[in-house]
Amino acid sequence: MREPTVDRRQVLGLGGALGLMSATGLSAAAVLSRRPPAAGAELRSAVPLPLAFRVPLRKAADGSRIPRVLSNDVPAWRRSDAARVRDFSFRAGRMHGGHGWLIGGRPFDPARTDVTVPLGDVEVWRLIADVHHPVHLHLVGFRVRSRSGKQPLPHDAGLKDTVSLRPGESAEIITRFDGYRGRYLFHCHNAEHEDMGMMANLEII
């Protein structure tokens, strides 16, 4: 008789995800294997811990499917909607007498407003990078119009909060700054870059 099997997500649920897996010495291969352990099996830790996972004796069906179209309400801003176009370079430079990472040639100053946008305006931003910089905006999602003057990449489709610029690459993005007035940030999402100056203040008025 064929043994009932369990969904591997049940196994993960039992294990409390990957952190516990490493704590117990169970290998990722054992837990994430495409061939889940047989029901009733017991997964034991490789290190001497008073801990074991008992796979329950029940069968689970997974009727979920990834839809063919994930979203059809993506904003269709046109370039002609833009109240203005801005340019921002993301480059290495000098900061406080040392090495830093700069936006538009300037390191971050928390007291300085770098960009002021009236609430509701559509803007086009042209971003250019020296090395790899994942550029991230707070407050709004945006759409990627082009990369270095060419068609965006497949993963640029949809509403984005980050565009990952490759070395020497530029990108044109468009968004409407709606939502709330106040002060927000945009920055390189590389933690070392943002901590070494590659951040700027955006004021919605």
Ligand SMILES: [Cu+2]
């Ligand atoms: Cu960066």
